[in-house]
Amino acid sequence: MKKKVAELERVTFPPEKSEQIKKVAEYVCPLGHTTSSPPERFICPQDNLKVKERMTLIKVKLDRREEIGEKISGMLEEEFQKRVNVAIAGTGIVQHIASSLESTTKKQTFGQGSIDLYLLSRPMNNMLFFTNIESQGGQGPDSSIANQSILNNDTTSLPAVTQTDQARLREAWIQKSFSSQKFQFIIGKIDLTNYFDRNRVANDENSQFITGSLVNNPLIGNPSNGPGIIFLYDTRRGSSMGIGLQSADSSGVNVTEEPFSIAEFSLRFRVLEGQLGNIHLWGARNGRTVGENRDDYSAGVSLDQELGSKLIIFGRAGRAVRKNPVRDPHAWSVGLQIRNFITERRRDKLGLAYSHFLTPIGTGLSGEAENTSELYYSIFLSDHLTLSPIGQVMFHSAGSSLGSPQSNLFILGLRTQVTF
Amino acid sequence: MRKIRLIIAGCLLMGASSIRAEMQPSQEASQRLFVANRDSNYVSVIDLKTMQLSKKIGLEPLSSAHMTMAWTDNNGRQKLLVSLTGRNEVAIVDVEKGIIEAKLPVGRSPEHFAIQKSKEFPDYVAYVANIEDGSISVIDLGKNVEVKRMSGFHEPHGVTFNSDGSKAYIANLGAHRVDIVDSAKCEIVKQLSTGDIDQVALKNPQRYLSEIKGIVNVTLTPDGRTAYAADGDSNLVTVIDTEKDAVLKTIPVGENPWRAYSSPDGKWMLVPNNGDETVSVIDSKKHSARTTFPAGGVVTGINFVLGGKKAYALATTANEALIHVYDLENMKEKGTISIGKNLRLETASTSVDGKTIYVASSVDNSIYAVDALTDKITKVSNVGVTPWGTTIEGDMASYCH
Numbered sequence: 001m002k003k004k005v006a007e008l009e010r011v012t013f014p015p016e017k018s019e020q021i022k023k024v025a026e027y028v029c030p031l032g033h034t035t036s037s038p039p040e041r042f043i044c045p046q047d048n049l050k051v052k053e054r055m056t057l058i059k060v061k062l063d064r065r066e067e068i069g070e071k072i073s074g075m076l077e078e079e080f081q082k083r084v085n086v087a088i089a090g091t092g093i094v095q096h097i098a099s100s101l102e103s104t105t106k107k108q109t110f111g112q113g114s115i116d117l118y119l120l121s122r123p124m125n126n127m128l129f130f131t132n133i134e135s136q137g138g139q140g141p142d143s144s145i146a147n148q149s150i151l152n153n154d155t156t157s158l159p160a161v162t163q164t165d166q167a168r169l170r171e172a173w174i175q176k177s178f179s180s181q182k183f184q185f186i187i188g189k190i191d192l193t194n195y196f197d198r199n200r201v202a203n204d205e206n207s208q209f210i211t212g213s214l215v216n217n218p219l220i221g222n223p224s225n226g227p228g229i230i231f232l233y234d235t236r237r238g239s240s241m242g243i244g245l246q247s248a249d250s251s252g253v254n255v256t257e258e259p260f261s262i263a264e265f266s267l268r269f270r271v272l273e274g275q276l277g278n279i280h281l282w283g284a285r286n287g288r289t290v291g292e293n294r295d296d297y298s299a300g301v302s303l304d305q306e307l308g309s310k311l312i313i314f315g316r317a318g319r320a321v322r323k324n325p326v327r328d329p330h331a332w333s334v335g336l337q338i339r340n341f342i343t344e345r346r347r348d349k350l351g352l353a354y355s356h357f358l359t360p361i362g363t364g365l366s367g368e369a370e371n372t373s374e375l376y377y378s379i380f381l382s383d384h385l386t387l388s389p390i391g392q393v394m395f396h397s398a399g400s401s402l403g404s405p406q407s408n409l410f411i412l413g414l415r416t417q418v419t420f
Numbered sequence: 421m422r423k424i425r426l427i428i429a430g431c432l433l434m435g436a437s438s439i440r441a442e443m444q445p446s447q448e449a450s451q452r453l454f455v456a457n458r459d460s461n462y463v464s465v466i467d468l469k470t471m472q473l474s475k476k477i478g479l480e481p482l483s484s485a486h487m488t489m490a491w492t493d494n495n496g497r498q499k500l501l502v503s504l505t506g507r508n509e510v511a512i513v514d515v516e517k518g519i520i521e522a523k524l525p526v527g528r529s530p531e532h533f534a535i536q537k538s539k540e541f542p543d544y545v546a547y548v549a550n551i552e553d554g555s556i557s558v559i560d561l562g563k564n565v566e567v568k569r570m571s572g573f574h575e576p577h578g579v580t581f582n583s584d585g586s587k588a589y590i591a592n593l594g595a596h597r598v599d600i601v602d603s604a605k606c607e608i609v610k611q612l613s614t615g616d617i618d619q620v621a622l623k624n625p626q627r628y629l630s631e632i633k634g635i636v637n638v639t640l641t642p643d644g645r646t647a648y649a650a651d652g653d654s655n656l657v658t659v660i661d662t663e664k665d666a667v668l669k670t671i672p673v674g675e676n677p678w679r680a681y682s683s684p685d686g687k688w689m690l691v692p693n694n695g696d697e698t699v700s701v702i703d704s705k706k707h708s709a710r711t712t713f714p715a716g717g718v719v720t721g722i723n724f725v726l727g728g729k730k731a732y733a734l735a736t737t738a739n740e741a742l743i744h745v746y747d748l749e750n751m752k753e754k755g756t757i758s759i760g761k762n763l764r765l766e767t768a769s770t771s772v773d774g775k776t777i778y779v780a781s782s783v784d785n786s787i788y789a790v791d792a793l794t795d796k797i798t799k800v801s802n803v804g805v806t807p808w809g810t811t812i813e814g815d816m817a818s819y820c821h
Contacts, residue, residue, distance in 0.1 A: 021632060023629075032613055033665055033666065034597060034611045046664075055618035056613070057617050057621065057628060060574065061594075081725060
């Protein structure tokens with residue numbers, strides 16, 4: 001009966017067709033093979049050569065009802081995009097000073113946690129409105145160990161280390177894109193390190209290294225999140241550039257007068273058998289009108305490079321030029337991340353890095369240099385839960401206005417991250 | 421049957437086996453011209469000895485037959501496959517009995533197809549390109565059933581089997597892509613891009629976003645080692661290495677190339693460029709353009725005669741149907757043959773001996789036979805209304821448009 005009905009439909013009511021020409025991406029190998037989705041690591045399975053992404057045109061024929069369905073889907077998608085999307089991430093970190101030459105800090109344990117609420121909406125085409133509200137509680141070892149590298153970078157969004165529990169608006173900005181997203185303009189309360197001095201494997205204290213000098217270059221000298229503007233241009237051919245301006249004292253007063261400014265040029269490239277690499281070259285000027293850092297300049301580089309399918313190495317280096325220096329500081333760090341370190345654990349990650357910071361000699365800084373290393377192993381438990389045992393060694397801390405330098409600190413930690 | 425075996429053995433010995441060669445018919449079979457008439461309810465059979473309409477094989481009303489292809493089955497019976505575009509069906513005809521043996525529903529608007537014998541289908545298989553719904557119907561011609569309908573194509577136009585039938589090259593007219601189908605799996609296993617159309621489209625986005633002129637057909641060289649695919653929008657011919665199924669080279673040709681036609685001696689590929697009204701001659705050994713002949717009008721087919729020494733290009737201008745004649749021995753244009761005013765030429769078949777071509781003229785419902793030695797024309801009138809696709813069993817270069 002079903003067959004009869006289908007036959008009748010076929011003969012008597014053939015679906016009306018409409019044609020559409022669509023622009024779609026294709027991934028073309030040097031020998032002409034093409035796919036509609038990129039092959040793994042952008043390498044052609046046929047010849048192990050790198051694919052090229054380009055657009056092509058295809059004609060699709062839709063039943064009228066399919067076309068209407070597609071339009072409805074499009075409208076629903078549009079409607080969905082207009083809605084506010086919400087994401088929540090929670091991070092809990094416990095750190096224990098397992099070994100220290102100083103009796104005052106030995107065996108201390110610190111607990112710190114944060115919850116981030118992300119709100120995302122699209123008020124119009126090519127426009128994004130983003131808000132991040134963060135609530136934090138507890139303290140990290142930086143409250144006891146005077147250092148420059150920051151042993152728990154998740155606490156840095158607190159205005160003062162000693163202040164414990166609080167909630168605040170970390171970021172709130174609007175992003176507008178132009179010319180197929182080649183140009184982006186962002187304005188609002190921003191975090192400049194989201195756009196400058198990026199690194200694929202050392203740029204997020206919640207899922208990668210927790211040590212501050214391995215999250216960003218300590219010499220950028222950017223103020224904490226505040227009002228600012230960013231212009232980004234991506235050529236879509238592997239290079240991009242950006243300029244960011246931010247209120248130097250994060251206050252929002254005199255935003256355009258003597259702001260903190262940073263510019264960056266980035267290159268995305270592939271080497272050997274198509275392994276992806278990124279290099280970011282940046283230069284910054286601190287235009288703060290008052291205070292000790294006025295007219296400081298700094299420049300640096302951040303790079304990461306895939307080597308094979310599991311290993312990514314990275315490095316950072318930077319130097320600052322200060323107006324009234326006793327010594328211009330410099331910093332560098334190197335490290336690696338290995339995915340799938342244990343064969344059966346495909347989504348686990350292992351990270352190992354070392355950072356060196358030659359400090360400026362100034363108030364509270366009597367140490368010559370600060371050297372820190374970190375090892376973490378991120379255990380993927382589910383799409384929503386990750387657990388990371390962390391070991392940190394600070395071979396020598398430089399001290400700070402909070403205290404004197406210390407040597408040979410060994411800190412064990414456990415980080416739990418929950419995302420929804 | 422013995423003859424077929426003999427031919428297979430011969431092909432294997434030559435190292436250039438072609439199942440199409442295996443389909444060499446008996447002398448009697450090759451003396452029939454089959455004509456699909458788009459607006460008649462029958463397929464015409466013309467006796468090439470007498471040049472008379474000898475038989476009408478009846479079809480249902482509004483069949484709008486597009487293409488036919490003849491073969492002799494393993495029992496020695498001559499069969500005919502006809503695509504019935506108007507009814508979304510194909511008909512399998514027993515020629516001697518003059519009856520439709522089976523009628524199979526396929527996808528929407530079946531037009532072109534290819535027939536081949538393969539390991540999986542020893543009694544022949546047909547891949548029918550359903551141009552409107554982007555599918556290929558796989559018809560087991562031994563059992564007269566559609567065994568699979570493959571989707572994922574964009575206006576599939578031409579189907580070309582390789583010599584052992586292990587794979588088929590599908591030309592997508594609605595994309596700039598050749599799809600390669602594994603005959604055993606009946607699925608697309610590779611796709612080849614035939615031009616960076618996004619860059620081409622920058623010249624005139626409106627033009628390229630309103631219509632796509634992709635690949636009409638993939639044409640194999642007689643040795644089967646390379647295949648040529650002309651991309652109408654890219655103005656390129658892509659040469660495919662059929663062993664690796666990789667792009668060997670791209671050759672720039674004229675504007676809006678239609679498709680490549682291979683000379684039977686394997687020396688030349690002729691590509692009519694309907695944009696600038698020329699014909700590109702490509703050296704099939706060197707894979708490079710040799711020369712360009714002037715044409716004129718829209719060329720809808722090229723037929724080689726006298727073993728590839730001469731070629732006829734069927735052209736239709738605004739007010740005349742004509743045939744351009746090319747001397748391939750001396751690489752010269754030899755003039756044109758006027759068929760008539762306000763006519764339109766569609767396709768043609770070459771006799772198995774390579775001495776005559778039979779041209780379908782759709783406006784005056786006629787077939788014109790052109791003698792390759794003398795260029796003399798003989799007309800067969802009233803073959804059916806709107807004759808379109810023609811075929812002679814054993815014509816290895818049979819085509820449609």
